[in-house]
Amino acid sequence: MIYFDNAATTFPKPESVYDSVQDCMRYYCGNPGRSGHKLSVAASKKIYECRSCIASMFHSDSPEQVVFTYNTTYALNIAIKSMACRGDHILISNLEHNSVLRPVNSLLAHGISYGIYDASYESKEEILRSIKSNIRPNTKIIVAIHSSNISPITLPIEEIGKLCKSRNIAFIVDAAQSAGTYDIDINKCGIDALCAPGHKGLYGPQGCGFILFSDKYKDLIPEMYLKTFIEGGNGINSIEKSMPSFIPERFEAGTLATPAIAGLDAGLRFVKSVGTETIFAHENKLRKRLTYILSNTEGITLYGPKNADGGIVLFNADNFTPSELADELDRSGICVRSGLHCSPLAHKALNTREDGAVRVSFSIFNNLNEVEVFYKKLKYILSK
Amino acid sequence: MTSYTIAISTMTLAFKAQQVLGQYSIPSSIIKIDPSQTKKGCSYGLKMNYYHADNAKRLLTQNSIKFSELLR
Numbered sequence: 001m002i003y004f005d006n007a008a009t010t011f012p013k014p015e016s017v018y019d020s021v022q023d024c025m026r027y028y029c030g031n032p033g034r035s036g037h038k039l040s041v042a043a044s045k046k047i048y049e050c051r052s053c054i055a056s057m058f059h060s061d062s063p064e065q066v067v068f069t070y071n072t073t074y075a076l077n078i079a080i081k082s083m084a085c086r087g088d089h090i091l092i093s094n095l096e097h098n099s100v101l102r103p104v105n106s107l108l109a110h111g112i113s114y115g116i117y118d119a120s121y122e123s124k125e126e127i128l129r130s131i132k133s134n135i136r137p138n139t140k141i142i143v144a145i146h147s148s149n150i151s152p153i154t155l156p157i158e159e160i161g162k163l164c165k166s167r168n169i170a171f172i173v174d175a176a177q178s179a180g181t182y183d184i185d186i187n188k189c190g191i192d193a194l195c196a197p198g199h200k201g202l203y204g205p206q207g208c209g210f211i212l213f214s215d216k217y218k219d220l221i222p223e224m225y226l227k228t229f230i231e232g233g234n235g236i237n238s239i240e241k242s243m244p245s246f247i248p249e250r251f252e253a254g255t256l257a258t259p260a261i262a263g264l265d266a267g268l269r270f271v272k273s274v275g276t277e278t279i280f281a282h283e284n285k286l287r288k289r290l291t292y293i294l295s296n297t298e299g300i301t302l303y304g305p306k307n308a309d310g311g312i313v314l315f316n317a318d319n320f321t322p323s324e325l326a327d328e329l330d331r332s333g334i335c336v337r338s339g340l341h342c343s344p345l346a347h348k349a350l351n352t353r354e355d356g357a358v359r360v361s362f363s364i365f366n367n368l369n370e371v372e373v374f375y376k377k378l379k380y381i382l383s384k
Numbered sequence: 385m386t387s388y389t390i391a392i393s394t395m396t397l398a399f400k401a402q403q404v405l406g407q408y409s410i411p412s413s414i415i416k417i418d419p420s421q422t423k424k425g426c427s428y429g430l431k432m433n434y435y436h437a438d439n440a441k442r443l444l445t446q447n448s449i450k451f452s453e454l455l456r
Binding site: 032033035036041044045047048051052063064218235236237238239240244246248249 | 393394395396397399400403414415416419423424425426427428448
């Protein structure tokens, strides 16, 4: 089997990730932050180690600013909804996933509006111009997908962060596709909330994601700003009826997914040991090869910028719907994803078919031989 | 040996505090503090030799780690 659906979730995982999850489940899976016994403290320790690992990977000195969530969608919901207030305006890009579009759309009912800037330009200047022209006096938040989940397009988050800072606008970054392949510096990029999954480029298990808040959110009056929408127990201040006023516990109600977080900790260490640059270069090499082959194949339409770098290839084949082609590839032992990839805005921006396209996405565990096998099987399918 | 416990509101900060103190060779262990000893309910503490208490408090303050009270 060839697995080319790594933008959905990476597979396989490093051996150390499997070992870490199993060790946690077998030997120390107490409820973290609840009790004083050895198993609970051991689970809490692993969680703190993972917070530290995340903070250092994204150049933060504050492990306590890491909030664990189930996935990026939860992270983005918390980041957006905790910061937005009635009367505010939010700007999102035209490449955003539904994990951004749907939350901001739901806020319309709460008196919060949103606009869309064009991020499908190849030049940074054009993207920044589009953002500037869409900023309103009440724009309080700008959201940017760092790397698109359907195409090798990367937004200039450092420049957008600078713009946000100069206009006193909060900056939320969706790093679902870039965490693990880009060296992201939360301070240099002026990011207020960095949202990422554990199970994609960081090679952890499904069931964990996180928000890394900037240090700016350490000493706010949360009742005035960071709103909660999930409340419950978290082992501290139990007498009080409201959630603690500080991060991360303010947003961590209920038991955390300790085994998944233990796996993520191992995944982060794997990524650090290999290096984000090496992983990016490897995926990009595979993308370049496949793009080259497909661009010389009759009946194939490729989408997205021709000169961009990344680990994703989006295409369609004449006489096949995207799902028909994905099904044929599946029967040939190749896993890809077809359809709209939860990103109707981005598909519209890239002008794909109404029913989307086929996406190939790589990880560090893929190789050039798999690309060649993929092409042979694709050619056979197309010739039938 | 008399031990001192510095109360810290969360397990997360308790680990951060333990790490900071560890960098200055101050050993400590994390314990759960009885809710009756605090005003807000469950919290955690760093237990250490009383000899280190003043130094530990100074280091935690320097590192902006809040601690609410000192229990003997």
